[in-house]
Amino acid sequence: MLDGRHLPLPFFKLDKKFRILERSLAAGKLFAEKESFLDLADEDSRRKAEKVLSSGKNDSELVLRTLQSPLALFKLNINTDNEFLYLILTEQNSKMEMLVQQVELHRRRLAETDLQLLAKKEEAEDAYRKIIELSCPFIMLTKKTALLPLYGDLTEELVSANAGRLLNLLQETCAEQVTIDFHGVGSITETGMKALANLVKEFTLMGASTCFASLNPVQAKQVYSSHTTLDATYVSSLSSALETYLL
Known part of the structure; x- marks a missing residue:
């Protein structure tokens, strides 16, 4: 039987309550040691993580906390049997960077919109002063x-x-x-x-x-x-x- 600890990718073996029973060395280098896999998810993703693990749906994506980053995107491949869940995680670096860029672009657009609204407000105030x-x-x-x-x-x-x-x-x-x-x-x-x-x-x-x-x-x-x-x-x-x- 293959020892999951030596898999070259982050690997976790969980029980049905999502407690971590075993993990690969690659996972140990990437994640802090936690009792439950749910503790690796950020607060906003915890409920989604529980839903994904319960459904056993493959190719789902989760935002997890790593030792290097508080927000890292991973794709999950899940296998299950009557007792355990087996997870292999693939980090989606480029996709996460794209999402971060999109958020930053959206933030900049909001800032520009705020400046435009401020300019319009100042124009309206100037017009009101002239009317007065x-x-x-x-x-x-x-x-x-x-x-x-x-x-x-x-x-x-x-x-x-x-x-x-x-x-x-x-x-x-x-x-x-x-x-x-x-x-x-x-x-x-x-x-x-x-x-x-x-x-x-x-x-x-x-x-x-x-x-x-x-x-x-x-x-x-x-x-x-x-x-x-x-x-x-x-x-x-x-x-x-x-x-x-x-x-």
């Missing part, structure tokens, strides 16, 4: 008079996103009169009105007077119900404001 700025432009009508037409809903976010830019422009232009036109405004939130009131206070501290123009009855009621103290004058329309401050 367009919702609150600062237009110099004369050397001392500026027009600030508002568009969209007057919210705290709208005012806060533009406050720094508007204050810088006011300082750069040395404008003394700012007309805030409400003709393009939708709804007015209470927090938005309070944020605008704080901005008007900043205008006043910087030496600029503020005028509110084109408030419709609903907006006027919203401004009044916000209980916000405003250091501003009111005119019924933008044309009235222009007549007052430009002529």
Whole structure:
């Protein structure tokens, strides 16, 4: 009878509970000494190893832990009798390398996709910032008079996103009169009105007077119900404001 220990390939003799009864010298050089063959499989492959050994299916592939590598791919040839299982393992180095390369390629593609998504996110954020700025432009009508037409809903976010830019422009232009036109405004939130009131206070501290123009009855009621103290004058329309401050 051939002594399995001298086979030139990794060989194992197992009992029906997959305990290692005998192994070849080649297997001893490749694998750590374990009581059960299942202990040679990595955690993710252990259940598959048990299924393969139970079925006795030949040419199955398993990822096993060797002394040189925590992930090595082997093809199994299995023979069985009433008492034992006989395994011969063939290492699939090239196939494992190909799988590793595929995983690495997939990782790189994911990284590239993440960068592309990040770039698109930054583009979207830039576009959003431009929309916010367009919702609150600062237009110099004369050397001392500026027009600030508002568009969209007057919210705290709208005012806060533009406050720094508007204050810088006011300082750069040395404008003394700012007309805030409400003709393009939708709804007015209470927090938005309070944020605008704080901005008007900043205008006043910087030496600029503020005028509110084109408030419709609903907006006027919203401004009044916000209980916000405003250091501003009111005119019924933008044309009235222009007549007052430009002529």
